[in-house]
Amino acid sequence: ATHAAAPVPSTRSLPALRAAAATCEACDLYRNATQTVFGAGPRTATIMMVGEQPGDVEDREGDPFVGPAGRILERAMAEVGLSRPRTYVTNAVKHFKFRREGKRRIHEKPDAGELAACRPWLRAELAAVRPRVLVVLGATAAATMLGRSFRVSQERGRLLEFADYVDGSPLTTEDGPPIEEALLVATVHPSAVLRARDRQAAYADFVADLRTVADLRF
Numbered sequence: 377a378t379h380a381a382a383p384v385p386s387t388r389s390l391p392a393l394r395a396a397a398a399t400c401e402a403c404d405l406y407r408n409a410t411q412t413v414f415g416a417g418p419r420t421a422t423i424m425m426v427g428e429q430p431g432d433v434e435d436r437e438g439d440p441f442v443g444p445a446g447r448i449l450e451r452a453m454a455e456v457g458l459s460r461p462r463t464y465v466t467n468a469v470k471h472f473k474f475r476r477e478g479k480r481r482i483h484e485k486p487d488a489g490e491l492a493a494c495r496p497w498l499r500a501e502l503a504a505v506r507p508r509v510l511v512v513l514g515a516t517a518a519a520t521m522l523g524r525s526f527r528v529s530q531e532r533g534r535l536l537e538f539a540d541y542v543d544g545s546p547l548t549t550e551d552g553p554p555i556e557e558a559l560l561v562a563t564v565h566p567s568a569v570l571r572a573r574d575r576q577a578a579y580a581d582f583v584a585d586l587r588t589v590a591d592l593r594f
């Protein structure tokens with residue numbers, strides 16, 4: 377199928393961006409998803425966290441990270457003293473991608489075309505919020521923001537600079553990148569903690585990565 381580009385208005389108003397995203401048909405995922413799940417949080421947030429895509433619960437409720445992965449994220453944030461209401465939380469892709477197995481809806485990974493179609497929304501969110509720190513939750517968010525060569529397993533928990541990735545970043549357009557100066561911490565996706573063989577150790581590692589962010593104390 378051919379698609380119109382994401383209908384991103386040129387504004388820094390998050391409510392206006394959210395309203396426009398509700399009717400996005402830039403890829404096919406809108407067909408089966410319940411609704412667009414846009415980012416949530418204040419424009420004044422100093423921290424922006426980026427996940428992969430809404431899950432089953434998020435698709436029904438309309439907000440990011442309100443299901444099982446969200447509970448892990450929220451618990452880990454609380455543990456290191458990061459305020460969820462003061463954080464802007466969003467996803468690389470704004471519609472739930474799934475296949476049906478009987479009554480169940482099974483998560484499927486977004487492909488490169490879906491990531492590219494949705495990237496203008498992420499770019500607009502970055503330009504609106506202008507966070508001082510980006511928290512990249514997992515390989516999909518890393519790929520869409522930093523490029524395919526970024527390795528979360530090697531870089532996780534390190535304090536990096538987004539500027540170091542600007543040149544090769546898929547987020548860059550003819551207008552340039554949506555932000556230049558932000559710190560960056562990558563970690564695993566919270567749902568990887570849920571799937572880990574040693575869940576306690578995986579959770580502890582995830583918390584340790586978030587502590588790098590909390591220790592910045594803006």
Ligand code: URA
Pocket residue numbers: 427428429430431434439440441442443445446467567
């Ligand atoms: N996983 C994500 O990446 N994002 C959500 O919002 C929920 C689960």
